[in-house]
Amino acid sequence: MTTPRGIAPTIASLFRGGVPLWIKAYDGSEAGALDQPYGLEIATERALSYLMTAPGDLGLARAYVAGDLVLHGAHPGDPYEAFRLLKDHTGFRTPRPAEAIAIVRELGVSHLVPPPPPPQEHMPAWRHRMEGLRAMAKWGRHSQERDADAIHHHYDVSNRFYEMVLGPSMTYTCAVYPTDDATLEEAQEHKYDLVCRKLDLQPGQRLLDLGCGWGGMVRHAAKHYGVKALGVTLSREQATWAQQRIKEERLDDVAEVRFSDYRDIPETGFDAVSSIGLTEHIGVANYPAYFGFVRDRLKPYGRLLNHCITRHDNADRSTGAFIDRYVFPDGELIGSGTIVRAIEDAGLEVQHHENFRTHYARTLAGWCRNLEDNWDECVAETDEGTARVWGLYMAGSRIAFERNEIQLHHVLATKTVDGESGYPLRHEFGV
Template structure:
């Protein structure tokens, strides 16, 4: 009977053990052509036995991710539909770290692997994981530089395909769902400039400046001088070229430099857009204090950062995103971020939550990647393109479900001008 049904029903049983559910909301298609699961449900293809073997050795999110990155499992349709279905059941729905299988469940998985010929030694992780370095003290300058290089030095041409012409790699600000990505990113950059109260002649520090998009907008539209710092040489090279091409090389200075090594303050304003996630909880207090020291009295800081909204348990540091995407990255709660900024002596002027905006932004990036898939693979590798597709699509759903948030916190150092009575100047 099993021979007639094929492999798919046994895969469904194994996947149920891993996910912690008896009801698999997916249609599974196995390498022998057999299928199992609800008709009309999103289809997941198991292209080889190796995908199941990975899950046997890592029966959690990491095993599933490795199999996808290696091309051993794939979605046959809309990736978002498959993720939405998975997120509604079992361990994904519990919003907790994956519970390891019990002894009884492990025996069940081994028996399934034997029946379908998938038993064997653990496969080598895909090279996209092996390139991540975790040597040295966590959040030391050397290790942070290696982590940033892993993520951002993938290739400027690859990022241009995904991010669009603005080259902004953080949450955009959308008027509504029909706003184009480039328009939404320009709106975000201008919103930050207005919140910082930029005026001609000001000197601005952009911490984690990326490819220079905020520096270009601030210098061109508000007449300020900008120092941008990044740990990515590839980002810095392109940012300098963009500044030169725009005729702003005398107004914009881009450095490959750790923010902890910036000693030529004070600055009239500081922007930190999508950078604080790399700092780490153990260093966030020192980060806030350092930026306080670099601000002139009365100067404003805009901290734009992702937050962890799903309760006390943080994301598993040994899961897919820390291993493949953001080594040593840490999402703090909004409360923890505000506490660090206030403890450093900074006064909170405004907090704006942009959670829904990041879901729209990530979906636009996924669309760009899928529309340019062949070119993205040519520029990097199929595995790397799969990492970015998986990370961005799953992150979009994380924001839409409320697991993650993203907040702009505007603070000011005491002294100098009083803050405005109302927020009219930036609303």
């Protein structure tokens, strides 16, 4: 095979299935779908080095986050339309040896020296030691120190940044839209209320909210259902924000948010446990211990509501280099069937199971609109690379939910004792 002349045609030839956008490069070459409104500009030699040393989604992400690969025709805060075209084409094909040699000659051997990754890439010391050692990759995963490091990377960006992206609810989990025309804020309020109703919260009861974020569930349950709520988060920034908001809303006597690992919570005897968006971070291998912990914290007949991003099947596969290094270090997803089995194996009785996949696509669309609308402020609060990461990951995740590659499930379970669950003949939590 004759290698195309010029940077853009050469890179375009590596896209599996062809490139659905146009590509232009700093050498003046161009290739791809030149009639498309969307395109990629390889603006610097460093961009070319990223693409050559990490072919596929990781190299593309590094060059894009660094600002060396420029996306045209779409706003970086909401690049959904462009990425929808590109989504299935980011994996580069492997050229045959003779073709690979020709490509290297065309693009230059000097570009085989990998540039340092952008600072937004998560590569702590333990990862350097273990990189490439697949058999050891899971050793030591999800220790308290390592989980704290991973959570800090993603959730301690900036509370002001999150306020601009998430909106007033400060809720970074899937909303539940009661109607087609509901706003993001209305849908987040509806989600918290639905969780409270599924848990059948009653005045005077005690709620434990694991991975509580900025305290939205804790405050909603305390304010509207009269419970005494305790939330825990591994993010110091989240805990500080939540504690301040609890004071402002005068909920100090009924609501508490702790900066703590959930494994360090000594209290037991809770009427209900909500776990909204935490299971993704604990690791599939740790499900038995996690749901055993939940079981031991519940009173007899108490309820668990587990809200978690899932896969459309139960195959064990990686989250991908971009998500692992830039978004959710050590995050693991699996099908809802695996979660149901783990809950049942822990001795809890599953009562209800519901999929909110399409709701998460809508939620992500809302967050992307917020990022685009507040782009300059978000960049000023963090940096342009970080803002690019968020636009890329949220638009890509929206596409994955729309295509049923990932889902969002609620699993409701009870601590059934001697055959008694406290659950009604039919659930009564409504729509």
